[in-house]
Amino acid sequence: MRLGFVGAGRMGRPMVTRLLAAGHQARVLGRSAAVREALAAEGADVVGETGSVADGADAVVVCVFSDEQVREVCLGGALLDRMLPGSVLVVHTTGSPSTAGEIAARAAHISVLDAPVSGGPHDIAAGRLTLFVGGAEDAVARVRPVLGSYADPVLHVGALGAGQRVKLINNALFAAHIGLLTEAVRVAGQLGVAEEPLLGALSHGSAASRALAGAAARRSVAAFTENVRDFLGKDVAVARTVAAELGGDLRAIDTAIDAIAPRRP
Known part of the structure; x- marks a missing residue:
């Protein structure tokens, strides 16, 4: 699957590694030269602007630290507007359930999933991260193979916001x-x-x-x-x-x- 990824830090970086190893294509936001070089060496298509990760992507994964950063990435820039109709946005950051609702209201052309994580980088590297996922069942089914690259179990717990x-x-x-x-x-x-x-x-x-x-x-x-x-x-x-x-x-x-x-x- 063609993926966009924002937040290749302590948690996101091993996710990207697992996604690439599973055969997915990943366009990843890289802020620093060192990060860009390391990601490119793993086979990622590295970009320097947030909106660019959405170009041609079937799904975009956001794994930043705080709810405020999620709002900045998703509501304060061009990311949503550049996502393909029918694509899926997966937000791994733990935050307010209302944020996912605001994102969905802003971007009716895509499906939004709130999928906060339980576990750490070592769990991601072992493919045993736990995900609590809220959102439409069909959207969860579409990205389950992606999420399964680094998470097991992937638990669909209800409608949008239920994951949070x-x-x-x-x-x-x-x-x-x-x-x-x-x-x-x-x-x-x-x-x-x-x-x-x-x-x-x-x-x-x-x-x-x-x-x-x-x-x-x-x-x-x-x-x-x-x-x-x-x-x-x-x-x-x-x-x-x-x-x-x-x-x-x-x-x-x-x-x-x-x-x-x-x-x-």
């Missing part, structure tokens, strides 16, 4: 797990149990979780928290905002989250 809602709940719960681990380490210290052996032991018990596995690998909840704070804090802020906009709240989840991402006064 599921991901925001996922990350809020993940943050809460870390917050509970922080409290567990505090209590263990009061009981005379050191943190490192505690984390290693709990990983084999019924309290095991992905958050616990990450903390155990770094031998410290604080070290793991520092490693994930930037992206998790961003996503938790969005989750709180979206919940409030929809008349909901995070309740007990939010209380646990406060240990690592305190609410702003």
Whole structure:
């Protein structure tokens, strides 16, 4: 399939590598000379302007860091206007569900999928990234072979915006797990149990979780928290905002989250 790709960074770069290895054609935005040279060496068609990635593409993938960057790429430039009628835009960035809706309203000639990711670069390299996908079923079917180049499972969770809602709940719960681990380490210290052996032991018990596995690998909840704070804090802020906009709240989840991402006064 002919693809356009915006966001060949920490997460996007291994996606491009997997796409090319799977035989897809990829026109990729490259900001710096070093990135352009490396991408070209892998077989990508590298361009220096965002709108150019859409030229002739059956699908365009956007994998930037923040919701603001998604809006800049998709709503602030020529990308949407240059996409072919009937092509598909896939947004991997975690952000507000309303952003996907605004993009779809702006570009009725294409299909839009919100497909936030769960996992890291190592999961992409192994082809086991998890995707929560919202959008039309036929559009998901068209790009499933593309997404399957680096993701398994690819989970279609509902209409446009549902992918973001599921991901925001996922990350809020993940943050809460870390917050509970922080409290567990505090209590263990009061009981005379050191943190490192505690984390290693709990990983084999019924309290095991992905958050616990990450903390155990770094031998410290604080070290793991520092490693994930930037992206998790961003996503938790969005989750709180979206919940409030929809008349909901995070309740007990939010209380646990406060240990690592305190609410702003």
